[in-house]
Amino acid sequence: MVKKSNSYRGLIAFLVLIVGLLGACGTKNDENSNNKDGKQSKTAWEKIEEKGEIVAGTSGTLFPTSYHESGTDDLTGYEVEILKEIASRLNLEIKFLEMGIDGMLTSLNSGKVDVVANDISITDERKEKFSLSEPYKYSFGSAVVRKDDLSGIKTLNDLKGKKAAGESTTIYMQLAREYGAKEVSYDNVTNEQYLSDVSIGRTDIILNDYYLQSLALTAFPELNITIHPDIRYRPSEQGIVVKKGNDDLLGKVNEVLKEMHEDGTITTLSKQFYGGADVSVKQDLDFE
Structure with missing residues (x-):
C-alpha cells in the first residue's frame, strides 16, 4: 500500500509539472501574440509619436466649438483650436475626421481616431466606457x-x-x-x-x-x-475623450492642457469663441 501511494504521488507530481510547463508556454505565447519578435507592443502614444500625427474626431457643425468659417472649408472653433494647440506642443500634425457623436465614439474604440472633442460632457457613465481629460469647459x-x-x-x-x-x-x-x-x-x-x-x-x-x-x-x-x-x-464639464486604457496618451493630453491653463491659452481661446466669456473657469452658482 505504501509503494502504491508513492507511485500515485509521483504521477500527480509529474502531471502538475506538465501543466505548469504548458501554462508557462501559453503565457509566453500570449505575451507575443501581437508581436512576433518578442518585443512588447507599442502603446497608443508611442504609435502616434512614431507616425507624427494624431487623428481627432469632431462634428464640424457645432458652433462655436467645432464648425467651418462661413464661405470656407476651414475648420475652427473652441475645441478645434485647443486640439490644434495640443498637437503643436506635442510636435505632431493633426488630422480631423468629421462625423456624428455616435460615429466619433465608435471610431475611437476601433482605432480610427485617437481623440474625440465635441462639447462632450464628462459623466460617470462615460467614464466607465472611455477615458476623459481634465475639463477645459464648465x-x-x-x-x-x-x-x-x-x-x-x-x-x-x-x-x-x-x-x-x-x-x-x-x-x-x-x-x-x-x-x-x-x-x-x-x-x-x-x-x-x-x-x-x-x-x-x-x-x-x-x-x-x-x-x-x-x-x-x-x-x-x-x-x-x-x-x-x-x-x-x-x-457640466467638458473634456477630450480617448479610448479606455490609453493612459499614456491621456497623460500627454492632460500635461498640455495644464500648460495651456497656466499660460492663459485656453482663456484666450474661450474669450475668442464665447463672446468674451471665460468658460474654462468653474462658476460658483446655485443650481436647481
Missing part, C-alpha cells in the same frame, strides 16, 4: 423665455403644460418632459426659428447650454427673448 443648463413676462415661468416646476422647443433626443428635452412640458420638436430648422417662436408665444421655453444660448441671443437682439435669470441646472 457650463450649465439655462432657459430661453420671453423677455416681457419670462413666459410665466419662475422655476422648472412651472414647466408643466408649457410648450418646450427643442430636439427630442437631447438631455434638455428629456428634462422638459420630466417636468411635464409639452414637447415641440422641429425638422432641421435654424436657431432663428426656435427663438422666434418663443418670442411670439408659439412656444414658451428652450432648455439648453447657457453659453450657447447666450451667443444665440446676441445674434438676434430684436427678439422678445432673454435667458431666465433664476433657472440654472445640471452643471
Whole structure:
C-alpha cells in the first residue's frame, strides 16, 4: 500500500509539472501574440509619436466649438483650436475626421481616431466606457423665455403644460418632459426659428447650454427673448475623450492642457469663441 501511494504521488507530481510547463508556454505565447519578435507592443502614444500625427474626431457643425468659417472649408472653433494647440506642443500634425457623436465614439474604440472633442460632457457613465481629460469647459443648463413676462415661468416646476422647443433626443428635452412640458420638436430648422417662436408665444421655453444660448441671443437682439435669470441646472464639464486604457496618451493630453491653463491659452481661446466669456473657469452658482 505504501509503494502504491508513492507511485500515485509521483504521477500527480509529474502531471502538475506538465501543466505548469504548458501554462508557462501559453503565457509566453500570449505575451507575443501581437508581436512576433518578442518585443512588447507599442502603446497608443508611442504609435502616434512614431507616425507624427494624431487623428481627432469632431462634428464640424457645432458652433462655436467645432464648425467651418462661413464661405470656407476651414475648420475652427473652441475645441478645434485647443486640439490644434495640443498637437503643436506635442510636435505632431493633426488630422480631423468629421462625423456624428455616435460615429466619433465608435471610431475611437476601433482605432480610427485617437481623440474625440465635441462639447462632450464628462459623466460617470462615460467614464466607465472611455477615458476623459481634465475639463477645459464648465457650463450649465439655462432657459430661453420671453423677455416681457419670462413666459410665466419662475422655476422648472412651472414647466408643466408649457410648450418646450427643442430636439427630442437631447438631455434638455428629456428634462422638459420630466417636468411635464409639452414637447415641440422641429425638422432641421435654424436657431432663428426656435427663438422666434418663443418670442411670439408659439412656444414658451428652450432648455439648453447657457453659453450657447447666450451667443444665440446676441445674434438676434430684436427678439422678445432673454435667458431666465433664476433657472440654472445640471452643471457640466467638458473634456477630450480617448479610448479606455490609453493612459499614456491621456497623460500627454492632460500635461498640455495644464500648460495651456497656466499660460492663459485656453482663456484666450474661450474669450475668442464665447463672446468674451471665460468658460474654462468653474462658476460658483446655485443650481436647481
